[in-house]
Amino acid sequence: MAKTTAILAARLIFGAMFLMATSFKFMDMGATAGYIAAAGFPFPLFLAWVAAFFEVGLAVAFLTGAFFxxxxxxxxxxxIFLAFAFHGPNRWEGNQAEFGFFVDHFTFLAGLLFAFAHGPGEKLSVKMGLLRQPA
Structure with a gap:
């Protein structure tokens, strides 16, 4: 029971993190595009919309277990792309907090790799995916 609870809590946290990120994008797509443009990327408004819908897809996958x-x-x-693109070494000198933001992305990566390796769990999970789910 504890394992199932932990897995479901982790899935909810992953889903909530991406829903929160995408909600900020949808609330002010212009600000998101501005942030993307400030990092030097072309077509910032287009990329902001792509990121928002990508994050919606991630949230749905984490919450349902489908394609988990x-x-x-x-x-x-x-x-990791976000870590380097928006909080990478070129930003540390101007703002030491950026190093902390950069490192935080790697702790998030660790959880995602663990989730990748172990799958969505047995309970409340849609068993769909292209990759073989762990037994």
Missing amino acids: SEAALLAGVYV
Whole structure:
């Protein structure tokens, strides 16, 4: 029972984190685009919308368990991309807090890799995916 509870809590946390991130994007897509543009990326408004819908997909996968391992792996790649793109070494000198934000992404990655390796659990999980789910 404790394992099932821990897995479900982790899935809820992952889902909530991506829902929170995407809700901020949908509430002010212009601000998100501005942040993306400030990092030097082209087509910032387009990328902001892509990021928002991608995060919705991740949240749905974590909350339902469908395509869970795939979502965990993609989210891990995404989180590390975000770490380097928006909080990387070129930002540390100007703001020491950026180093903390950068490192936090790696702790999130650790949880996502664990989720990828172990799957969505047996309870309250849609058994769909392209990757073989752990037994």
